[in-house]
Amino acid sequence: MNFDGKVALVTGGADGIGKALSDVFLSKNMKGVCLVDVNEDKGQETAKAFEEKYGAGKAKFCKCDVTSSEQLEAAFKTCVDTFGRLDVACNNAGILNEYKWKLMVSINLNAVIEGTYLAVKYMGTKNGGNGGVVVNTSSVVGLVPRQYAAVYTASKHGVVGFTRSAAFEPDVVDNGIRVVAICPMAVETEFMAIAYEQGSKYTEVYRNEMEGRVPRVKFEELTSAVVQLIEDKDANGSINVIVPGKGSKSIPPPNLNL
Numbered sequence: 001m002n003f004d005g006k007v008a009l010v011t012g013g014a015d016g017i018g019k020a021l022s023d024v025f026l027s028k029n030m031k032g033v034c035l036v037d038v039n040e041d042k043g044q045e046t047a048k049a050f051e052e053k054y055g056a057g058k059a060k061f062c063k064c065d066v067t068s069s070e071q072l073e074a075a076f077k078t079c080v081d082t083f084g085r086l087d088v089a090c091n092n093a094g095i096l097n098e099y100k101w102k103l104m105v106s107i108n109l110n111a112v113i114e115g116t117y118l119a120v121k122y123m124g125t126k127n128g129g130n131g132g133v134v135v136n137t138s139s140v141v142g143l144v145p146r147q148y149a150a151v152y153t154a155s156k157h158g159v160v161g162f163t164r165s166a167a168f169e170p171d172v173v174d175n176g177i178r179v180v181a182i183c184p185m186a187v188e189t190e191f192m193a194i195a196y197e198q199g200s201k202y203t204e205v206y207r208n209e210m211e212g213r214v215p216r217v218k219f220e221e222l223t224s225a226v227v228q229l230i231e232d233k234d235a236n237g238s239i240n241v242i243v244p245g246k247g248s249k250s251i252p253p254p255n256l257n258l
């Protein structure tokens with residue numbers, strides 16, 4: 001898919017990875033981006049900054065808690081009503097809070113599942129849309145174990161398993177939708193700092209063992225990997241790990257010869 005004149009919806013679009021993705025989408029001449037986020041102040045601020053940079057009417061902020069089915073569907077509907085179409089859905093909002101683990105699973109996994117099926121409903125060729133691409137944000141810990149964040153790790157493994165499977169569901173394929181996921185290593189956002197303050201059980205372990213020693217994926221490395229996945233018409237069910245300084249690589253599922 002090329003980006004010209006297309007429309008994206010990005011959950012967690014007010015900040016961090018979602019904001020960086022939205023910025024790149026608009027820089028590639030997308031018609032508009034819908035920033036879907038629970039943080040109203042940041043969301044309005046980011047939408048305003050994008051309109052100043054790319055022109056009036058290019059960014060729409062939708063206040064939405066992705067754990068609410070009603071609010072998430074309303075955001076998809078607002079996006080199509082505002083821009084007239086939808087082509088790319090990034091299910092990206094996420095938190096790391098091992099103490100609030102049921103909420104974390106709702107945001108990191110359930111909302112990714114719900115967002116994928118809403119994308120089929122609002123982009124599907126059988127439903128009046130043009131088809132499109134769903135990009136789900138997992139993590140490198142969607143592929144490997146991480147003993148310091150067991151539920152976060154489980155939620156991200158769930159995103160990988162769901163993406164690999166949903167990509168080949170008949171209702172998804174027959175609607176002209178591709179589904180892919182990214183598995184970044186630590187990225188240059190405030191995410192880990194927020195996790196330290198609010199939801200990491202092992203803050204001292206992180207500080208003693210890792211603080212300052214974990215290189216960050218730069219936004220440019222992450223966004224170029226996502227752009228490639230969107231542009232590549234053969235990328236479906238792809239799970240791409242993104243490593244600082246090493247780019248993006250597709251990770252196939254194990255062949256168990258069952």
Ligand SMILES: NC(=O)C1=CN([C@@H]2O[C@H](COP(=O)(O)OP(=O)(O)OC[C@H]3O[C@@H](n4cnc5c(N)ncnc54)[C@H](O)[C@@H]3O)[C@@H](O)[C@H]2O)C=CC1
Pocket residue numbers: 011012013014015016017018036037038039042064065066067092093094095107108137138139140183184185186187188189190191192194
């Ligand atoms: N930063 C990192 O090192 C890595 C992050 N990830 C994943 O990337 C995704 C984005 O993370 P970052 O941009 O780094 O985090 P961030 O904290 O900078 O941004 C996350 C955004 O999601 C929004 N959000 C949180 N809960 C929400 C909810 N219930 N409804 C709607 N919006 C909500 C926040 O308001 C925020 O704007 C997450 O899924 C995270 O798990 C994956 C690998 C590494």
Ligand SMILES: CCCCCC(=O)/C=C/C=C\C/C=C\C/C=C\CCCC(=O)O
Pocket residue numbers: 096138139140141146148149152184185186187192206210211212213214
């Ligand atoms: C274990 C939770 C990891 C959460 C972030 C994520 O999804 C992926 C991170 C990838 C690599 C790093 C893995 C674990 C350590 C994480 C952060 C330590 C940061 C220390 C620091 O420099 O502040």
